[in-house]
Amino acid sequence: MYFIQTLVNGLLLGGYYALIGIGMTMILGIVKLTNLAHGEFVIIGAYMAAVVTSALGIDPILSLVITVPLMFLIGFVLQYVLIGNAMKKGPEPALLVTFGLSIIIMDALRLIFTVNEQSISTPYSTKTFTVLGINISVLNLVLFAISIVSILLLTMFLSRSYVGRAIRATADDAEAAALSGVNIKKVYAIAMGVSMASAAVAGLCIGMKSTFNPTSGGAYLSTAFVVVVIGGMGSIPGTLIAGIVFGLAQVIGGASYGQLISYVMLLLVLVIRPRGILGK
């Protein structure tokens, strides 16, 4: 019974961890950029959700209606105006720009919100129910549902729409995509917008699950990084599997060994299968 309980807990958390990594894997796979500011992007999402929720007095999940489009817009502009221009000079300047962005965002958040811990409270944050002798946390179930729906929507967007198809084509061969009539700079900006929108959702989940402060981003960047590498950089199904693996490691290892187990797994994947589980 303990085994099944652990499996269920790990699985439920898996979606949540995959959601944290998915925005980063997209940018790595499409724009070919390691976005070192992804952790801070997620934390911006958390703060935005907290502000909107308390200002409007609505259910935290409803705040997504405002934060997702807003974050998309910020991501689009950041890539189009700032990161895209740095990329013209090569991958290293762009990497440094994202590193600089992470520091700027961290300090800006500190100025606006102070260093105090914040969280987004929900009526069901401590509720649980029992199915066949297995305890299920309502919060974890909600986070799992949010994550799976987001990842499904993202997958459908990428596989069905004209823009989604153009994003995949650009990831495959940017010049050939340009020759098919795609504006590459715009596609990169859209990809960053979508990545940022996913960070809005991930941020909300983080705020609902635990406390956060302006410097929390680093921890989530490393979570995202582990999930991205284990999953095979750029693969969405791989990220989901990696998220579940990461979730299981956290549940089995607990607070003391969870991180250790996931980093050992990261090392093992890098040694045995550097392309990641579902990498190409």
Place this chain on the structure above:
Amino acid sequence: MSDVLLTIEKLSVMYGDFIAVEEASLTVDEGQIVSLIGLNGAGKTTLMSAVMGLHKPASGKVVFNGKDITSAHTDRIVAQGLSLIPQGGRCFNRMSVQDNLLMGSFPKTARKGAKETLAHIYELFPVLKEKMRDPAGSLSGGQRQMVAIGRALMARPKCLIFDEISLGLSPAVIKDIYHRIRTINELDKTAVILIEQDTRRALRMSDSFYVMLKGRTVLSGKSDEVDAETLKDAYFGI
């Protein structure tokens, strides 16, 4: 005399200090097949890449369908009706054949009626319909070229540039592909530019020809009137 579709006027392209293309000029009439021949490294691909906006030309002018497209963005040029099939086809290997073809109808002008165009392309290349769900990377070299041609046709171009379409293909496949290029030219009145190293095949296919040597267009004329000796001299720069 039909109307002029594409004019390249004294176009020069630099790679740093190296002059890759020097004042090259070329004209394509509507519905015409033009071949661009020359040795490896003569600047044929660079010239056409510059026309497509993939390289910035240092000087010169490109006019397509009455509009100045010099230094325009590639996606704008494609939307105007000028498409290039790059060397090796460059399919999106991880995407299905159908998704590759649909990518070709990305320009807004091509999206309306994309279904009809797709049906037309499956008629032209029945084998692609059989393999529509397979990833393009799993196809043979000749089939991948067909995907690339189909993808370019989805934009319903007025002019198609083929960059060494026969490279690495077997003679039978080359013959088949050239036969289809002829069909495309005759059915849709699509003008065609063939970048080729096989001079004889290029001349047999085309209405007029241009020879490039060391970045310059050194000889041009009607394909059926050229004298073998003159051509050889221009080709090798003797």
